[in-house]
Amino acid sequence: MTSSTPARISIFGLGYVGCVSATNLAAAGNTVIGVELVPEKVDAINSGSVPLFEPGLAELAALQVEEKRLSATADTTAGILATDISFVCVGTPSLPSEKIDLSAIEAVCRDIGKAIAQKETRHVVIIRSTVLPGTCDRCVEVIAEASGKSCPEDFAVVSNPEFLREGTALKDYEHPPFTVVGASRPEDAQIVGDLYAHIDAPLFLTDLRTAETIKYACNLFHATKVCFANEIGRICKSLEVDSHAVMEIFCADDKLNLSPYYLKPGYAFGGSCLPKDLRAIMALSREHHVALPMLERILESNRQQVELAIKTVLATGKQKIGMLGFSFKPDTDDLRESPHVALAEALIGRGKKVMIFDPHIQTSRLMGSNRKFIDEKISHVSELMVGSLDEVIESSECIVIGNKDAHYEGILDRVREDQIVIDLVRIDKERTSADGYHGLSW
Numbered sequence: 309m310t311s312s313t314p315a316r317i318s319i320f321g322l323g324y325v326g327c328v329s330a331t332n333l334a335a336a337g338n339t340v341i342g343v344e345l346v347p348e349k350v351d352a353i354n355s356g357s358v359p360l361f362e363p364g365l366a367e368l369a370a371l372q373v374e375e376k377r378l379s380a381t382a383d384t385t386a387g388i389l390a391t392d393i394s395f396v397c398v399g400t401p402s403l404p405s406e407k408i409d410l411s412a413i414e415a416v417c418r419d420i421g422k423a424i425a426q427k428e429t430r431h432v433v434i435i436r437s438t439v440l441p442g443t444c445d446r447c448v449e450v451i452a453e454a455s456g457k458s459c460p461e462d463f464a465v466v467s468n469p470e471f472l473r474e475g476t477a478l479k480d481y482e483h484p485p486f487t488v489v490g491a492s493r494p495e496d497a498q499i500v501g502d503l504y505a506h507i508d509a510p511l512f513l514t515d516l517r518t519a520e521t522i523k524y525a526c527n528l529f530h531a532t533k534v535c536f537a538n539e540i541g542r543i544c545k546s547l548e549v550d551s552h553a554v555m556e557i558f559c560a561d562d563k564l565n566l567s568p569y570y571l572k573p574g575y576a577f578g579g580s581c582l583p584k585d586l587r588a589i590m591a592l593s594r595e596h597h598v599a600l601p602m603l604e605r606i607l608e609s610n611r612q613q614v615e616l617a618i619k620t621v622l623a624t625g626k627q628k629i630g631m632l633g634f635s636f637k638p639d640t641d642d643l644r645e646s647p648h649v650a651l652a653e654a655l656i657g658r659g660k661k662v663m664i665f666d667p668h669i670q671t672s673r674l675m676g677s678n679r680k681f682i683d684e685k686i687s688h689v690s691e692l693m694v695g696s697l698d699e700v701i702e703s704s705e706c707i708v709i710g711n712k713d714a715h716y717e718g719i720l721d722r723v724r725e726d727q728i729v730i731d732l733v734r735i736d737k738e739r740t741s742a743d744g745y746h747g748l749s750w
């Protein structure tokens with residue numbers, strides 16, 4: 309488990325993350341100095357133990373101390389002068405206001421900056437703590453101010469969030485789901501990537517803010533999954549259904565359930581199933597006096613995504629709006645509860661001239677509940693439909709891309725400079741909002 313070129317590393321903060329990182333980086337052959345404010349924690353490491361319980365950690369740390377690859381100090385300057393790379397692993401707790409407390413991060417960066425002022429060689433500072441997007445940029449400012457030195461010439465700040473779980477931290481360190489390294493320059497990201505060369509996990513090198521944000525996306529998803537399973541459990545129990553049997557089979561679906569499907573920021577959901585099924589379970593939960601606050605808010609969140617699309621179109625100030633896609637997803641003519649219908653309805657209500665192209669919809673052929681839905685919402689729908697994509701490109705001032713139907717491929721290369729595009733689905737994943745192109749949530 310040794311890394312290819314041993315590095316000289318200081319670790320700031322010997323809590324859970326710091327101790328696990330320090331021990332494992334030493335075990336990989338690097339020389340590691342822990343820097344910690346609490347003297348008892350420094351003494352614990354230097355006497356060959358760790359200041360916390362984590363299965364297997366004390367034994368591994370003792371071996372590293374014995375072999376002189378791991379030591380600790382309270383002296384920041386000594387830690388920095390003896391190393392080339394620093395990991396910042398201090399706490400980032402909540403303030404009473406619920407905002408993140410970054411005071412320990414700022415204090416460490418200031419200390420590191422003062423010490424770097426005395427160095428002749430370049431130093432790389434890795435933020436391992438969980439920090440909000442933009443924090444690493446702030447760390448650059450603090451270090452530059454305290455050191456009088458410049459980034460990237462004299463030092464770099466890199467983001468490398470930690471994904472371990474207490475209780476299984478050693479196993480998680482050796483087998484993480486992935487390693488994420490964010491930096492302003494790829495060569496700095498690679499310096500950190502190389503420290504994990506011996507770890508068999510996908511390595512993602514990205515920019516600072518993406519790396520910082522990924523950690524939050526992961527933790528918010530974990531929290532959401534726990535509450536989802538518990539809310540399914542609560543409704544199951546009230547119905548005398550075995551929730552574990554339900555969730556075991558649920559988890560066997562790796563096509564739609566445990567998969568990237570439905571996990572791309574885009575437009576609202578709709579169609580003949582999801583909205584009505586949510587309503588049915590909510591009504592049932594009320595009858596059974598079962599609180600499902602997370603599921604209860606889903607339709608509202610979905611409604612707000614439609615509202616955002618409406619506001620984005622209205623903000624363009626354009627009159628003639630061309631919509632590409634009208635059904636709730638490509639390759640169907642099902643209009644029931646399509647969020648595109650809601651968008652068209654709102655725009656018409658605001659006096660906009662709307663034209664719609666959807667290759668799969670022929671209004672004369674709509675029948676049954678599908679016909680009834682659209683007649684109730686937009687009775688003159690056939691007057692809004694046009695027969696070709698060319699007509700939309702020709703006549704609209706603002707084009708709304710509603711799905712990824714193959715007919716719309718290359719559309720972004722065909723729009724004129726005077727036209728505004730609002731993309732609800734990110735038809736081209738390389739495009740970000742700029743110059744007449746607006747992604748709904750990117």
Ligand SMILES: NC(=O)c1ccc[n+]([C@@H]2O[C@H](COP(=O)([O-])OP(=O)(O)OC[C@H]3O[C@@H](n4cnc5c(N)ncnc54)[C@H](O)[C@@H]3O)[C@@H](O)[C@H]2O)c1
Nearest residue numbers: 321322323324325344345397398399400412437438470474
């Ligand atoms: N604990 C986890 O399972 C876990 C997992 C992933 C990420 N994280 C994140 O990692 C960060 C650290 O978490 P933790 O649980 O290890 O925290 P912790 O509170 O256990 O340890 C932080 C340590 O930093 C020390 N410290 C504070 N200011 C210092 C300074 N100026 N100089 C030197 N040392 C200083 C503290 O004394 C403490 O020992 C947090 O941002 C947390 O959100 C934690």
